[in-house]
Amino acid sequence: MDLRGRKALVTGTRRLGRAVALGLASGGADVALGYHTSRGPAEETAREIEAMGRKALCLQADLADPVRTGAAVDEAASGLGGLDIVVNAASIYRSRDLAGTDPAEWDVNLDLNARAALVLCRAAVPHMRRRGGGHVINFADWLPASGRPRYRGYVAYYASKAALVGLTESLALELAPDRILVNAVAPGPILPHEGITEAESAEVIRNTPLGRWGGEASVTQAVLALLMCDFVTGEVLRVDGGRHLR
Numbered sequence: 637m638d639l640r641g642r643k644a645l646v647t648g649t650r651r652l653g654r655a656v657a658l659g660l661a662s663g664g665a666d667v668a669l670g671y672h673t674s675r676g677p678a679e680e681t682a683r684e685i686e687a688m689g690r691k692a693l694c695l696q697a698d699l700a701d702p703v704r705t706g707a708a709v710d711e712a713a714s715g716l717g718g719l720d721i722v723v724n725a726a727s728i729y730r731s732r733d734l735a736g737t738d739p740a741e742w743d744v745n746l747d748l749n750a751r752a753a754l755v756l757c758r759a760a761v762p763h764m765r766r767r768g769g770g771h772v773i774n775f776a777d778w779l780p781a782s783g784r785p786r787y788r789g790y791v792a793y794y795a796s797k798a799a800l801v802g803l804t805e806s807l808a809l810e811l812a813p814d815r816i817l818v819n820a821v822a823p824g825p826i827l828p829h830e831g832i833t834e835a836e837s838a839e840v841i842r843n844t845p846l847g848r849w850g851g852e853a854s855v856t857q858a859v860l861a862l863l864m865c866d867f868v869t870g871e872v873l874r875v876d877g878g879r880h881l882r
Contacts, residue, residue, distance in 0.1 A: 639863070640664035643716040643767075645709060647671075647699065647756065648726030649678045651827060652775070655852035656723055656859050657681055663860065665721065666691035668712035672698050672726070691716060699726055699752035700744065709759035719763035720770045723859060724753045727775055729829075731789040742792045749796035750803060757807055761816065769815030771863055772807065776800050778876040781822035801872050808870030817869040821858045824876025826850040845878030 639660060646657040647670035654677065657667050667685055669692065671678040682692035693715045697708035713719040728748050732741050753774050764770030779786055780798035801820065808818040825840045827849060841847055858875045862868060874880055 638664060642666070642720045643713070643718045644668070644721035644723065645670060645695075645712040645719060645756075645760070646723045646725060647697075647752075648724070648775070649681055650674050652823065652852055652855050653723070653725035654681050655856045656725060658684060659856035659860055660721070660723075661685040661688050661690045661692070664690070666716045668693040668695055668716055670695050670697050670699075670708055670712075670726070672696070699755075700747045702751070702755045705752060705755045706759040709756060709763070713760075713763040718767050719760055720767050721863065722756055722760045722770070722772045724756055724772070724774045726752065729793060732792060733789045734791055737791045742795075745792035745796040746799065749793070750799040753800055753803055754807075757811075757818070761811065761814065764816050765814055770817075772811075772816065772818045773859055773862055774800055774804050774818075774820040776804065776820040776822040776872055778822045778824035778874045778880055781820075781872045781874050782880040804872060805870045812869060817862075817866070819862045819869060820872045821855060821862070822872050822874045822876070823855055824850065824874065824879040826855055826875065827852065843879065843882055844876070845881055848877065850875060850877055 642665040644660045644665045645668045646653050649669040649671050661667050669678045678694045682694050685692035695708045695711055697704050699705050757772050777797040780801050785794045804820040825844050828837050854875050858873050
């Protein structure tokens, strides 16, 4: 994909975010990497991007802090010379049942998984308008994208990702006149989570019609596909190997 001259900000630059950032750079984009505590991995990714001949920036930001989040967007635009693409891959994912979902747990999920996307978009819009349009791609989840929670113990997480789906659709309508396209990818079984057992991994594979974990490349391909088309907005693209069909 030809992304030469495009300027992108990617948050959550470990695992999937890292893969997406490298995919954007390989297409020719300059990339700002937003990180919270993972400075080392962000700087390593930046070196890989620079080795491709592209510009890279590392920006520290706690996405729970709206002021700092907005400032990081402005710094990305200033450092790269504009902003065309925002990929919001940062997220928290942890198991809490109803008893463990107190107001603080609820707030941190909504703040990081949903509100941060709103703050990023609000800050990015003026820069994208100056460029004549742009793309925002959020990272949702295959479960709320399919309209069912399925697993117990993720009360606030599921609600926050469902809110992100709604936000993506609403922003797409709101920003269409500015030629800013807002979409989301909704990953399913992409990478085994830390601590998963062989038996648990095998069960995931059995329940996935394509019979395997997707791998980082599948999500990068989905993001690039959304960037390729200028007539798709308000879409939530499941990247789940057909898992929602079972």
